[in-house]
Amino acid sequence: xxxxxxxxxxxxxxxxxxxxxxxxxxxxxxxxxxxxxxxxxxxxxxxxxxxxxxxxxxxxxxxxxxxxxxxxxxxxxxxxxxxxxxxxxxxxxxxxxxxxxxxxxxxxxxxxxxxxxxxxxxxxxxxxxxxxxxxxxxxxxxxxxxxxxxxxxxxxxxxxxxxxxxxxxxxxxxxxxxxxxxxxxxxxxxxxxxxxxxxxxxxxxxxxxxxxxxxxxxxxxxxxxxxxxxxxxxxxxxxxxxxxxxxxxxxxxxxxxxxxxxxxxxxxxxxxxxxxxxxxxxxxxxxxxxxxxxxxxxxxxxxxxxxxxxxxxxxxxxxxxxxxxxxxxxxxxxxxxxxxxxxxxxxxxxxxxxxxxxxxxxxxxxxxxxxxxxxxxxxxxxxxxxxxxxxxxxxxxxxxxxxxxxxxxxxxxxxxxxxxxxx
Numbered sequence: 112x113x114x115x116x117x118x119x120x121x122x123x124x125x126x127x128x129x130x131x132x133x134x135x136x137x138x139x140x141x142x143x144x145x146x147x148x149x150x151x152x153x154x155x156x157x158x159x160x161x162x163x164x165x166x167x168x169x170x171x172x173x174x175x176x177x178x179x180x181x182x183x184x185x186x187x188x189x190x191x192x193x194x195x196x197x198x199x200x201x202x203x204x205x206x207x208x209x210x211x212x213x214x215x216x217x218x219x220x221x222x223x224x225x226x227x228x229x230x231x232x233x234x235x236x237x238x239x240x241x242x243x244x245x246x247x248x249x250x251x252x253x254x255x256x257x258x259x260x261x262x263x264x265x266x267x268x269x270x271x272x273x274x275x276x277x278x279x280x281x282x283x284x285x286x287x288x289x290x291x292x293x294x295x296x297x298x299x300x301x302x303x304x305x306x307x308x309x310x311x312x313x314x315x316x317x318x319x320x321x322x323x324x325x326x327x328x329x330x331x332x333x334x335x336x337x338x339x340x341x342x343x344x345x346x347x348x349x350x351x352x353x354x355x356x357x358x359x360x361x362x363x364x365x366x367x368x369x370x371x372x373x374x375x376x377x378x379x380x381x382x383x384x385x386x387x388x389x390x391x392x393x394x395x396x397x398x399x400x401x402x403x404x405x406x407x408x409x410x411x412x413x414x415x416x417x418x419x420x421x422x423x424x425x426x427x428x429x430x431x432x433x434x435x436x437x438x439x440x441x442x443x444x445x446x447x448x449x450x451x452x453x454x455x456x457x458x459x460x461x462x463x464x465x466x467x468x469x470x471x472x473x474x475x476x477x478x479x480x481x482x483x484x485x486x487x488x489x490x491x492x493x494x495x496x497x498x499x500x501x502x503x504x505x506x507x508x509x510x511x512x513x514x515x516x517x518x519x520x521x522x523x524x525x526x527x528x529x530x531x532x533x534x
Contacts, residue, residue: 202245202252204282204416205408208308209292210301211260214326217367218292219244219257221397222404228257230371241277248405256281260304272507279312279510280433283426285416288408289313289321293344293351302350311514312422318357320417322407328364331400337364363407365400368393425513429506436502443495450488457481 205222207215216228223244242257258278291305309317330336341362345352355362370393372386457478460466466474 202254202284203287203408204254204256204285205288205290206278206282206286207255207257207290207292208304209260210294210296210304213260213292213294213296213301214367215257215260215292216242217369218290218324218326218365218404219255221365221367221401222253222255222408224401226370230369241274241281243281249409251409253408254281260300269507272510273503275312276429276433276506276510279422279426280430282422283430285418286320286422287414287416289317290324291321291354292324292326295327305354306350312419312425313417314419314421316419317417318354320414321354321358321361323355323358323362324404325362325364326367329366331364331366331403337362340364363404365403366396367400368396370394370397421513425510428509428513432502432506432509436499436506439495439499439502443492443499446488446492446495450485450492453481453485453488457485 207219209215212231217230219228219242220226220230223246225244225246227244228242240259243254245252245254247253256278259274289308293301309315325331325337325340328337328340341355341360345355370390372390372393374386375382378386460477460481461474466477469477
């Protein structure tokens with residue numbers, strides 16, 4: 112990127128047309144290579160397939176915008192400075208992050224007291240999109256936001272950009288707490304997710320708003336065993352140990368066993384009773400976990416929400432487009448429902464005795480009238496679909512431009528992983 116900026120400055124200084132053309136050609140080639148590096152780096156960083164993700168988001172126009180705005184961004188953005196909201200938000204946002212199959216969705220169900228989040232079995236992720244649920248507890252309003260495991264779920268680059276945009280939109284008023292879910296297995300993928308968000312949305316102060324959740328700890332009510340588990344994670348050293356220390360060992364141990372215990376083939380009465388007893392026991396454990404978590408989260412209400420400069424900047428850039436997109440999507444859902452109703456109505460009408468008694472000419476007129484109305488609705492649906500696609504493209508490009516502004520930090524953060532990939 113610095114090489115491109117250097118060439119651009121040289122072009123501005125020279126009066127030699129021949130030299131200008133050569134410099135412009137070199138700059139164009141450097142931009143192309145830079146764009147390819149971005150795609151590859153993002154692919155390595157979050158487990159993507161670079162060949163699949165060679166999208167139009169690395170276009171020359173995007174790179175050009177990033178270069179031209181970079182100087183202004185550096186002057187205006189207060190890197191590393193924490194910006195807090197002056198007025199406390201009425202709704203407290205809690206963002207769940209972590210690896211695939213670590214129990215984020217199960218935790219979301221436990222916290223909200225619902226079954227609205229799709230729970231996965233073993234390490235297979237069911238969360239492909241962001242899910243959120245608002246609920247109220249003791250006059251406190253919460254918004255729980257469950258995110259896919261970006262570190263190891265095979266998502267296309269455009270899906271990653273969509274997820275980042277949705278997350279930023281939902282927490283645009285600030286975050287009360289980031290819940291970093293750590294299961295029994297902990298690897299680089301989990302850290303990649305945390306580092307990705309810390310680099311492009313948050314800053315180094317995010318650890319002050321991070322709570323680590325251990326969701327499968329059977330003896331979660333035994334304080335001494337919980338402390339030993341924390342000490343063990345710290346003794347292993349590494350990035351997780353650093354995060355635990357930097358967030359003042361803010362770790363919550365809970366136990367969220369499954370409720371969807373399947374019956375065995377030809378289940379007899381004793382087996383059924385045993386299975387139902389297990390479900391009841393698991394419900395009790397989850398209820399106790401919920402009490403413990405909410406008690407800890409309620410303490411976050413004493414804090415002013417966390418809204419760092421990068422989150423504020425990106426949310427400001429995309430909020431209008433996101434709201435417009437959501438309005439269009441709502442219209443599209445209503446339109447699709449209207450089309451389905453019209454089709455059902457014409458089926459009911461043609462099956463009625465009254466319709467059958469009409470003349471053939473009248474039958475044709477009625478059917479033609481309905482088909483014309485459905486055709487008009489289908490046409491409106493196509494227009495809405497195209498408008499939504501345009502909005503999505505704009506939002507994705509803005510998110511990618513935001514990522515490019517932090518390219519140096521991203522390169523530094525994931526340099527070691529890129530080297531391992533090359534070797």
